[in-house]
Amino acid sequence: MVVMNKTNLLLLILSLFLAINLSSAQLRGDFYAGTCPNVEQIVRNAVQKKIQQTFTTIPATLRLYFHDCFVNGCDASVMIASTNTNKAEKDHEDNLSLAGDGFDTVIKAKEAVDAVPNCRNKVSCADILTMATRDVVNLAGGPQYAVELGRRDGLSSSASSVTGKLPKPTFDLNQLNALFAENGLSPNDMIALSGAHTLGFAHCTKVFNRLYNFNKTNNVDPTINKDYVTELKASCPQNIDPRVAINMDPNTPRQFDNVYYKNLQQGKGLFTSDQVLFTDSRSKPTVDLWANNGQLFNQAFISSMIKLGRVGVKTGSNGNIRRDCGAFN
Incomplete structure (x- = not known):
């Protein structure tokens, strides 16, 4: 068995870092x-x-x-x-x-x-x-x-x-940050890339746990807006075909914009992994910033997409x- 000392370990990490960056440096x-x-x-x-x-x-x-x-x-x-x-x-x-x-x-x-x-x-x-x-x-x-x-x-x-x-729809902030960090992406990158949920849809089965069986104390996730709960239950009754889909953004699902973050402020994040960006004090200021300034969100999204493209x-x-x-x- 080879025992690796701290110097050799640091050299290995450095070589891996350089290899990754050399590959992405060849992109133009x-x-x-x-x-x-x-x-x-x-x-x-x-x-x-x-x-x-x-x-x-x-x-x-x-x-x-x-x-x-x-x-x-x-x-x-x-x-x-x-x-x-x-x-x-x-x-x-x-x-x-x-x-x-x-x-x-x-x-x-x-x-x-x-x-x-x-x-x-x-x-x-x-x-x-x-x-x-x-x-x-x-x-x-x-x-x-x-x-x-x-x-x-x-x-x-x-x-x-x-x-x-x-990422799983049930992830908390620590789990999200850890997974994105594995790909060289920062917490801010994670919040920006989550903004892609301003478009598209998800299947009802992905939110059943938040609506019907959240935990021993609450059947419904208490962080969900009450009106949104009613809307979601109407779209996703328990006996529904699991292939039925609902919009990630209930307000502007066909438009790429910063409404995703406005929705989070109102408790209208579809997944736990969405809403936690607002309920966790570490990420909330960024959500508030981008909810109030779409141009700043766009700039952050571009930067994070370019970084994602180098992974x-x-x-x-x-x-x-x-x-x-x-x-x-």
Whole structure:
């Protein structure tokens, strides 16, 4: 057995830190300038076309990006389909609720990029997902921002790698902060990225515990607004089909804005992991700040999304460019 002294341990941590930062340092905005200069417009056009078909494209793509980056980094490994010999990430129970429109957005954008002769097999699925995510945020009324590019697609995808990597709707602030810290993201990044819940929906089963069986003292979570409880119970009665979905933001579910934080101030966070951002004194001042200033929230969200896009990236020979986003080459 090798005993590691403090010096060697510090050197190991430093080497890992440098390796992570060297990978993300290879990302740049003009990565495809010489190979596929119009790639961002091609992707945006494909995303716009997809949104015209269904609004679900927007929250589905945004959620897909988070689930990809938090498991093995932003490498499109969540796109891989399972085979007889490998159960992939997308088939882990925590990913089964990912809407198919998110996957289809990346597939359609990839087809559009590869239809341009000089772009064919030059742009990674990981970068296409990154660009598409930026575009759905902007097309829903959110900020426009520049993305860093140059990711390679991951070479592995397994359901077992997902366990413990994604936040649960029951998480408290300590659990949220710890999970985000594992990905190099700060408490402020966590609060900003939680703001993505201004869009999209969740299944009723994810909130049953807050409505009907919260704890030994209260059947209903006392932090939920009483009028909101009535609304939620009407939408999610106990005998309802578990596949029925409800909006994350009860007020402006199709608009990317700071109303998510205003909702938290009124006790209208859908998940425990949402409402705790307001009930915990450590995060409450940030919620109040962004509830009162949408521009500050947008700036924080952009910064945190760029940081998220650097998590666990593969560059150079650490990955490849998939011909089919759903299968390894």
